[in-house]
Amino acid sequence: MAQDVLCEVENCVHWAEGNRCQADRIYVVTNADDLTTEQTETDCKTFRPMEH
Ligand code: SF4
Structure with a gap:
């Protein structure tokens, strides 16, 4: 199980x-x-996109 999720998507709310990534869990799809x-x-x- 992943403990730390690293992600470059800066405009995500998580x-x-x-x-x-600060989400409790993530769901990766194909x-x-x-x-x-x-x-x-x-x-x-x-x-989820950050609101501007
Ligand atoms: S939920 Fe957002 S921050 Fe976390 S891995 Fe997915 S895109 Fe990146």
Whole structure:
């Protein structure tokens, strides 16, 4: 189980200094049509945009 999630998505409400994710848990999904084979085929579904 991941203890620390590092993330560069600064405009997410769960993001904190030091590239830390402060969400209790995250849900990562695939965006590939079939078997995921590339890093770019995964997405964090827990992402919520910061309101400006
Ligand atoms: S919820 Fe996902 S996108 Fe948001 S800071 Fe955490 S890992 Fe990054």
